[in-house]
Amino acid sequence: YGKRRLVLALLIGFLLGYLSRSENMITAGLGTTDFIVIGNIIPGLIANWMDRQGVLRTISTVLITAGITKLCIMTISMLQILSIN
Numbered sequence: 001y002g003k004r005r006l007v008l009a010l011l012i013g014f015l016l017g018y019l020s021r022s023e024n025m026i027t028a029g030l031g032t033t034d035f036i037v038i039g040n041i042i043p044g045l046i047a048n049w050m051d052r053q054g055v056l057r058t059i060s061t062v063l064i065t066a067g068i069t070k071l072c073i074m075t076i077s078m079l080q081i082l083s084i085n
Helices: 002-024 033-053 055-084
Strands: none
């Protein structure tokens, strides 16, 4: 039952991602299809985590992880800018 629920969450995430991209085509020139596939899988995984551990815990974990990732990217970017000059 758990594996079927995970597959269903992944398929719904893929379908919603596909429909949102096909309607407005915002990501038409952003990159390769490899990143688009990742963008379709992640919402399904997050939905599965919400089902297992609750919405509040999952959202807070995702926001904290996104913030840490953003800070790391900003730091790497600043180091590259400073090393060029």
